[in-house]
Amino acid sequence: xxxxFFQVSTWFxxxxxxxxxxxxxxxxKDEQGSSNRCISxxxxxxxxxxxxxxxxxxRVSEECCSLFEEMLVPFPLQPKTSRGVNICxxxxxxxxxxxxxxxxxxxxxxxxxxxxLVQTWIEPLTYLQETLNRYDDVPDxxxxxxxxxxxxxxxxxxxxxxxxxxxxxxxxxxxxxxQTLTHFNKQPEVLESxxxxxxxxxxxxxxAHKIExxxxxxxxxxxxxxxxxxx
Amino acid sequence: xxxxxxxxxxISSIGCLAADEVITIKDADKLLDVIxxxxxxxxxxxxxxxxxCRSPEQETFSCWWSVGDYTNLTxxxxxxxxxxxxxxxTGGEWNECPDYRxxxxxxxxxxxxxxxxxxxxxxxxxxxxxxxxxxxxSFNVEDIVIPDPPVxxxxxxxxxxxxxxxxxxxxxxxxxxxxDVAKGWITLIYEVQYRAVNDTxxxxxxxxxxxxxxxxxxxxxxxxxxxxxxxxxxxDKFSRFSDIVYVYNFVPVTKESTFPVAFVLIFIVVGVAxxxxxIIFTRQHRLMMLLLPPVxxxxxxxxxxxxxKKGKLDELNSILSNQQTYKTEFTNDDLWVExxxxxxxxxxEKLGHxxxxxxLSLEHLKSGKSLSMKDDDSGRASCYEPEIPEMxxxxxxxxxxxxxxxxxxxxxxxxxxxxxxxxxxxxxxxKAEPEKAKIESSGSEENMPVRPYPLIQTQMSNxxxxxxxxxxxxSDITPAGGVLLSPGQQCKSEKTxxxxxxxxxxxxxxxxxxxxxxTSEIDAKKLSAIPATNENDQNPEKDLSKENxxxxxxxxxxxPYTANETTxxxxxxxxxxTSVHMVDSQHxxxxxxxxxxxxxxxxxxxxxxxxxxxxxxx
Numbered sequence: 102x103x104x105x106f107f108q109v110s111t112w113f114x115x116x117x118x119x120x121x122x123x124x125x126x127x128x129x130k131d132e133q134g135s136s137n138r139c140i141s142x143x144x145x146x147x148x149x150x151x152x153x154x155x156x157x158x159x160r161v162s163e164e165c166c167s168l169f170e171e172m173l174v175p176f177p178l179q180p181k182t183s184r185g186v187n188i189c190x191x192x193x194x195x196x197x198x199x200x201x202x203x204x205x206x207x208x209x210x211x212x213x214x215x216x217x218l219v220q221t222w223i224e225p226l227t228y229l230q231e232t233l234n235r236y237d238d239v240p241d242x243x244x245x246x247x248x249x250x251x252x253x254x255x256x257x258x259x260x261x262x263x264x265x266x267x268x269x270x271x272x273x274x275x276x277x278x279x280q281t282l283t284h285f286n287k288q289p290e291v292l293e294s295x296x297x298x299x300x301x302x303x304x305x306x307x308x309a310h311k312i313e314x315x316x317x318x319x320x321x322x323x324x325x326x327x328x329x330x331x332x
Numbered sequence: 333x334x335x336x337x338x339x340x341x342x343i344s345s346i347g348c349l350a351a352d353e354v355i356t357i358k359d360a361d362k363l364l365d366v367i368x369x370x371x372x373x374x375x376x377x378x379x380x381x382x383x384x385c386r387s388p389e390q391e392t393f394s395c396w397w398s399v400g401d402y403t404n405l406t407x408x409x410x411x412x413x414x415x416x417x418x419x420x421x422t423g424g425e426w427n428e429c430p431d432y433r434x435x436x437x438x439x440x441x442x443x444x445x446x447x448x449x450x451x452x453x454x455x456x457x458x459x460x461x462x463x464x465x466x467x468x469x470s471f472n473v474e475d476i477v478i479p480d481p482p483v484x485x486x487x488x489x490x491x492x493x494x495x496x497x498x499x500x501x502x503x504x505x506x507x508x509x510x511x512d513v514a515k516g517w518i519t520l521i522y523e524v525q526y527r528a529v530n531d532t533x534x535x536x537x538x539x540x541x542x543x544x545x546x547x548x549x550x551x552x553x554x555x556x557x558x559x560x561x562x563x564x565x566x567x568d569k570f571s572r573f574s575d576i577v578y579v580y581n582f583v584p585v586t587k588e589s590t591f592p593v594a595f596v597l598i599f600i601v602v603g604v605a606x607x608x609x610x611i612i613f614t615r616q617h618r619l620m621m622l623l624l625p626p627v628x629x630x631x632x633x634x635x636x637x638x639x640x641k642k643g644k645l646d647e648l649n650s651i652l653s654n655q656q657t658y659k660t661e662f663t664n665d666d667l668w669v670e671x672x673x674x675x676x677x678x679x680x681e682k683l684g685h686x687x688x689x690x691x692l693s694l695e696h697l698k699s700g701k702s703l704s705m706k707d708d709d710s711g712r713a714s715c716y717e718p719e720i721p722e723m724x725x726x727x728x729x730x731x732x733x734x735x736x737x738x739x740x741x742x743x744x745x746x747x748x749x750x751x752x753x754x755x756x757x758x759x760x761x762x763k764a765e766p767e768k769a770k771i772e773s774s775g776s777e778e779n780m781p782v783r784p785y786p787l788i789q790t791q792m793s794n795x796x797x798x799x800x801x802x803x804x805x806x807s808d809i810t811p812a813g814g815v816l817l818s819p820g821q822q823c824k825s826e827k828t829x830x831x832x833x834x835x836x837x838x839x840x841x842x843x844x845x846x847x848x849x850x851t852s853e854i855d856a857k858k859l860s861a862i863p864a865t866n867e868n869d870q871n872p873e874k875d876l877s878k879e880n881x882x883x884x885x886x887x888x889x890x891x892p893y894t895a896n897e898t899t900x901x902x903x904x905x906x907x908x909x910t911s912v913h914m915v916d917s918q919h920x921x922x923x924x925x926x927x928x929x930x931x932x933x934x935x936x937x938x939x940x941x942x943x944x945x946x947x948x949x950x
Contacts, residue, residue, distance in 0.1 A: 156519075156565065156566070159565075159566050160565075160566045163566050163567075196450070197448070198447075198448030198449040198450045198451050198473075199391070199444060199445075199447060199448055199449070200390075200391055200444075200512070200515075200517050201444060307450055307472065307474075310450070310474060310566070311450055313519075314516070314517065317515075317516025317517070317519070318515060318516050318517065320516060321514070321515045321516045328514070328515075329514075329515050
């Protein structure tokens with residue numbers, strides 16, 4: 102019990118710290134209607150926009166992966182050496198891998214998971230952007246794409262926060278999820294840097310696909326409640 | 333050691349049995365097991381292996397394997413598939429294939445409960461007793477998604493071109509029924525390919541996210557075949573191709589429809605051309621003005637363009653002068669200025685061999701050529717004999733150029749004589765007027781050969797610059813710097829106009845009697861006599877000038893080398909070379925005789941040396 106309490110408290114602390122550093126997006130006071138400092142977007146359009154954003158990020162991440170693999174062709178890196186062990190940094194954020202399971206999860210949980218995923222990747226991508234410069238013969242396309250993605254993540258985060266506010270009509274509340282954010286720096290250093298970078302690229306590609314799928318499911322659920330909930 | 337013996341025994345037993353007996357499967361199996369387990373000799377036979385693993389809709393997946401050359405393993409249960417899903421950090425546990433599907437091929441099927449995406453899977457193909465590992469695979473399910481092909485292709489005709497040669501269609505299809513695109517679980521993009529039936533290559537359209545596509549520019553009366561395939565967004569594995577749909581549009585070709593159009597166009601063009609021709613040739617002025625308006629030409633207000641044509645400059649001048657925007661006088665003087673040409677080392681100008689040459693250069697005379705031109709003047713372009721050699725030695729010429737060549741013998745240059753009193757050219761002209769009258773009157777009596785001095789008359793009578801004589805013989809220089817042009821007359825022009833007239837009239841009389849620019853000695857004496865009688869009381873300056881006039885004539889008549897000393901001394905301080913000092917306000921030349929003494933001059937015989945000049949000049 103004490104342990105659980107301790108865990109929860111540390112988690113609250115960590116989460117608050119993380120969220121405290123976020124730049125909250127513009128506050129459109131739609132509810133009062135008096136001080137509208139920005140134009141409010143209808144939910145459908147917001148969803149479409151966010152999904153478009155994520156699709157683009159997903160595509161670019163896939164291209165980054167293939168570019169990185171091409172770059173390492175001289176080095177017979179065996180991506181399978183991980184042997185199926187899930188070593189992605191976001192493994193702590195549990196998202197079920199089947200449609201049926203996901204459909205059983207609430208909007209709130211899904212949205213917050215997505216938000217955490219996005220937030221978790223901001224720092225590693227910045228790291229990747231810097232570490233790529235250490236490689237010889239880095240193709241410019243890879244550098245540019247990595248930089249682009251790294252720049253786009255904060256705006257995606259903003260979009261998801263807006264989505265949360267619109268869909269859930271909530272500000273920033275702590276979720277009841279019992280999660281621990283695995284900080285990036287605590288990654289085991291045993292991995293060789295090249296392998297680590299490759300793993301990072303692959304994990305990010307997977308997580309981008311995850312975010313995209315979840316959001317699309319959410320959108321369907323929002324628009325066509327009945328048909329989407331039915332199996 | 334033991335294994336080697338066993339191996340040898342096995343080989344020998346096989347060798348013994350191979351000829352006649354069939355090796356039983358069991359034996360072979362045992363052999364294989366032994367070999368695999370005991371030795372590391374690579375087998376040349378194909379081991380059982382996974383052929384492919386595929387998920388059609390990201391919700392289930394299957395893996396197929398083949399026994400390779402080990403046909404004994406085809407029985408159920410001979411080979412087993414084990415899988416492991418790795419959730420979180422802990423490697424999961426190994427489970428056996430949930431569903432062995434025995435069909436044509438060996439398949440292991442995982443339904444939705446056993447399928448998780450974003451999770452790494454490990455699969456192993458093992459022997460029955462799990463001892464032998466034949467093959468293994470690891471993947472994420474979303475990476476092995478190969479969708480089913482699209483279904484229900486159909487097309488509708490959008491439109492046909494006016495020529496009837498092309499048409500557009502709208503192609504529609506549906507996503508594979510297995511893929512749950514509606515809920516957004518999987519996103520598919522489609523690739524449409526089409527070709528004419530007899531073509532070899534397929535035309536590939538851009539990837540399409542929607543379930544419809546318009547195809548433009550298909551040719552009529554040609555059968556097309558269209559097929560579509562799809563793949564998951566942001567992944568790279570294509571589905572199989574869909575069924576082919578055939579598109580055909582039959583449009584009866586009516587070539588007659590094209591003829592009238594061409595005929596009509598030709599007819600219209602020809603008609604318009606004929607009408608235009610008629611209009612132009614029948615000169616319907618109004619119509620022409622309407623259809624082909626004239627191009628405006630430049631015009632100056634108030635001036636008839638006809639005047640701008642050749643030869644009518646005078647009228648133009650008069651018009652313009654009336655407008656006071658243009659001064660003929662200026663023009664005249666301007667022309668005078670223009671025509672002062674400094675011809676250095678250019679002895680080829682025949683017209684420039686004016687009086688100056690005669691005065692200044694003595695090489696002619698050296699050569700023995702007589703300068704008596706009185707018989708030679710016959711209205712030629714030059715007063716001088718054409719045989720007169722070029723004056724190469726003359727370093728400096730004041731060429732009074734370009735008058736009417738016939739009037740090259742300038743005896744009076746109107747308005748250009750710089751009088752010592754700086755009378756205006758108008759004044760001189762005014763003076764010349766009465767003179768002219770006198771001359772004319774006197775001239776009429778005598779049979780004056782007009783030719784040598786026609787210019788005088790014309791000059792007097794006509795102020796037009798065109799008739800001006802531009803050749804002036806610089807006869808002498810007055811001490812004040814005035815230039816005396818032409819013998820005789822010029823001497824007179826400087827004098828007070830009152831006294832000059834009669835003298836001049838007489839002088840001219842005499843002058844006119846001769847044809848040459850220079851009077852003969854007799855004439856010169858006469859000339860000298862006349863002024864001497866009349867103008868003795870005149871200024872010594874003028875006396876000197878007269879004498880200069882005469883003396884120069886004398887000098888010109890005689891060989892300069894034989895000129896007396898006295899005459900030389902009394903010679904006016906002629907600077908044979910004078911520089912045009914400036915043009916004064918009345919546009920008369922001011923010659924600066926003092927500034928011209930160059931070394932070259934001293935080389936000329938007959939010229940005054942600088943010392944002489946300085947002694948003579950005041």
